[in-house]
Amino acid sequence: MKVADSCVRDASGVPERLNDEMTSGILEALSGEMKVQRRQVEAAAGLLDEGATVPFIARYRKELTGGLDDGQLRYLEERLGYLRELEERRSKIIESIGEQGGLSRELEVAVRNARTKAELEDLYLPFRPRRRTKAQIAKEAGLEPLALMLLENPDRDPSMEATAFVVPQKAIADTTAALDGARQILMERFAEDAHLVGELREHLWAKGIFRARVVSGRMTEGSKFADYFDYAEAIRAIPSHRALALFRGRSEGILRLELDPGGVEGDAFCAGRVARRFFIADEGRAADAWLLQTAHLAWKVKLFTHLDLELKMRLRDQAEKEAIRVFGDNLRDLLLAAPAGQRAMMGLDPGLRTGVKVAVVDATGKVVETDTVYPHAPRNRQDEALQRLATLASRHGVELVAIGNGTGSRETDGLVRDLIVRHPELNLRRLIVSEAGASVYSASELGAGELPELDVSLRGAVSIARRLQDPLAELVKIEPKAIGVGQYQHDVNQTRLGRKLDNVVEDCVNAVGVNVNTASPALLARVAGLGRTQAGNIVAFRDQHGPFRSREQIKAVPRLGDKTFEQSAGFLRVTGGD
Numbered sequence: 001m002k003v004a005d006s007c008v009r010d011a012s013g014v015p016e017r018l019n020d021e022m023t024s025g026i027l028e029a030l031s032g033e034m035k036v037q038r039r040q041v042e043a044a045a046g047l048l049d050e051g052a053t054v055p056f057i058a059r060y061r062k063e064l065t066g067g068l069d070d071g072q073l074r075y076l077e078e079r080l081g082y083l084r085e086l087e088e089r090r091s092k093i094i095e096s097i098g099e100q101g102g103l104s105r106e107l108e109v110a111v112r113n114a115r116t117k118a119e120l121e122d123l124y125l126p127f128r129p130r131r132r133t134k135a136q137i138a139k140e141a142g143l144e145p146l147a148l149m150l151l152e153n154p155d156r157d158p159s160m161e162a163t164a165f166v167v168p169q170k171a172i173a174d175t176t177a178a179l180d181g182a183r184q185i186l187m188e189r190f191a192e193d194a195h196l197v198g199e200l201r202e203h204l205w206a207k208g209i210f211r212a213r214v215v216s217g218r219m220t221e222g223s224k225f226a227d228y229f230d231y232a233e234a235i236r237a238i239p240s241h242r243a244l245a246l247f248r249g250r251s252e253g254i255l256r257l258e259l260d261p262g263g264v265e266g267d268a269f270c271a272g273r274v275a276r277r278f279f280i281a282d283e284g285r286a287a288d289a290w291l292l293q294t295a296h297l298a299w300k301v302k303l304f305t306h307l308d309l310e311l312k313m314r315l316r317d318q319a320e321k322e323a324i325r326v327f328g329d330n331l332r333d334l335l336l337a338a339p340a341g342q343r344a345m346m347g348l349d350p351g352l353r354t355g356v357k358v359a360v361v362d363a364t365g366k367v368v369e370t371d372t373v374y375p376h377a378p379r380n381r382q383d384e385a386l387q388r389l390a391t392l393a394s395r396h397g398v399e400l401v402a403i404g405n406g407t408g409s410r411e412t413d414g415l416v417r418d419l420i421v422r423h424p425e426l427n428l429r430r431l432i433v434s435e436a437g438a439s440v441y442s443a444s445e446l447g448a449g450e451l452p453e454l455d456v457s458l459r460g461a462v463s464i465a466r467r468l469q470d471p472l473a474e475l476v477k478i479e480p481k482a483i484g485v486g487q488y489q490h491d492v493n494q495t496r497l498g499r500k501l502d503n504v505v506e507d508c509v510n511a512v513g514v515n516v517n518t519a520s521p522a523l524l525a526r527v528a529g530l531g532r533t534q535a536g537n538i539v540a541f542r543d544q545h546g547p548f549r550s551r552e553q554i555k556a557v558p559r560l561g562d563k564t565f566e567q568s569a570g571f572l573r574v575t576g577g578d
Helices: 024-034 038-049 054-060 070-099 105-113 117-127 134-140 144-152 158-165 175-191 194-207 223-228 240-251 263-277 288-335 382-396 409-422 438-442 445-450 456-469 471-475 494-512 532-545 552-556 562-571
Strands: 209-214 230-234 255-260 345-349 356-361 367-373 400-404 429-433
Touching: 024 038, 024 070, 038 054, 038 070, 054 070, 054 494, 054 562, 070 105, 070 117, 070 494, 105 117, 117 194, 134 144, 134 175, 144 158, 144 175, 144 288, 158 175, 175 288, 194 263, 194 288, 209 223, 209 240, 223 230, 223 240, 240 255, 240 288, 255 288, 263 288, 288 471, 288 494, 345 382, 345 456, 356 382, 356 456, 367 382, 367 456, 382 409, 400 409, 400 456, 409 429, 429 456, 438 445, 438 456, 445 456, 456 471, 471 494, 552 562
Parallel strands: 345 400, 400 429
Antiparallel strands: 209 230, 209 255, 345 356, 356 367
C-alpha cells in the first residue's frame, strides 16, 4: 500500500497518486487524532512512502508538512502503519464473509465503520474458520430450529418441544441431549455478538480486579515476588512496572494470575447483561429458567474465558508500551548529556581482585596509553597505583578522570580523590560515569575492530573515557538495549523495543549532527539516509583521500547516490573545510 518511489508530485510537492494508494478515511483519522490539517498528514505520509527519514522530513521539508516536528512524525509513522494494516484486514474480512454468503448490508456497514482491530475481530468472530464446535455438531444434527424456537418463544416448554428433536441415529438419544445441543448453539450465538463482546470487554476493564496468588510450594523459591503473593488491584490502575513484574512471576511459575469480574455481584451483572441483550428475563414463562441458565453459562464458559485472556494481553501490551516509552526517554537523556568536549581523558574501569583498568585517550579520543593497577584488596598496592596514575596524567595532560560506576567504583573514587589531594599541580577533576554496556562493547566485533591491539578488559576503560568526552558518539556503538536505562527490558516485545530505541538514537544523532571527518562508522550509520555500508564507505574514502573539504566531496564516495546524499548531507558537518 506504499506510494511508488517514482510517483509524480503536484505543484505543492505532494505525491499525486497518494489518494489512490490510501483511503480518505486513513487521512481523516490521522488528521483528527493529531489535530492537524489533512494536507499536512498527506504530505508527510507521501514523503515517508518515498523513503524519506523522519529527521530529514522534520528539518528539511517543513514547508510541505506545515512544520510537523519529529515527535509528531514518529506518531504519524507508527499510526499510519497500524491504520494501513487495519484497512488491509478490513478488506480481507469483507471478502471472507462475502464468500461465506453472510455479508448483509448492516454487517458490511459495521465492518467498514470499525475503528480498531479488536472491533473488526469481534465482528468477524462468527465467520472465523475453526475446528468443529459442540454448537456446530448440534446444528448438523438439526437442533438449531429448537434453539431459535425457545429463544423467540419463551412460552414454549423446553422439555415438550425437545421431544420432536430426539433422533437416536444422530446421537440425540433423549430430550436432555436435544436441549444440551440447543443450549450450545445459543451459547455460541451469544458469545459471538460483537456489540455484547465489546460492551463486556470495557466493563471488565473498568470494573475488573486483577489478583495474584503464590503457587503452592513456591514461596521460598519465589521470595522476590513476595509483594504479590496475595495481591489485588483494579486492572485499569496497575502501573506498567507492576504489571510486568506480575507477568514475570507467572512466567517463572511463581504466581497464578486471575481476573475477578467483581465477585458474585460482578458475575451476576455480566450474565444479566447477556440476558438483556437477547431479551431474556424471568417472567414466569416455561422457558425463562432454561434461557437464563443458558445466558449464565454463555458468560462463564464462553465470554469470560475469552475476555479474561484478552484483557490480560491488553494489560501486558499497555505495560510494554509504557515501559518502552520510559526506556526511550531515559536513553534520549543519556545520549544527549552534555559532552566534556575535546580534552585528554583518563578512563578507569573499577575492579577489586582483578585490578583497576586504566586507559588514557587524547582530545580526539585516540588511545595513547593503558595500564592496570591494583590499589584494592587483596593486593592493596595503593601507593604504587597513585604514582602510576599521576605519571600517566602528567605525561598526557589529562584533565578529567572518568570512573565507571560498577563494582569497586566507590573504592576507586576514593583512590582518585587521594590522587587529586596528593597532586594538586595536575588540576584533575573526577566524575562517575555509567559503564552500562561497556563490557558488551568490549567483546563486540566493533570493539575488536576499533581496538584490536587491546585486551577486552582494557577496551571497557577506553569506552568509559570516551563516553565522558562525547556520550552520543560513544554510546551509539552499543546495542541500545545493553545501555541499561529501562526496567524489565527482556520482558517486553523485543521488536517493538528495538524499533523505539533505534528511532531515539536516530533522532538524537540527527538533532546534534555529525562531523564527517571524525565520526566513527557506528555514528555515521545512524545519520538519516545512511546505513552501515555507506558509513563504512565514507570512512574508507576519508582514510584514503584525507579529510573532506566540503559536503559536495561526499558525493565522490562509492555507492553513495544522489538520494542518499539528499537525505544525509544536512546532518553532516565539515569543520574547517572550504
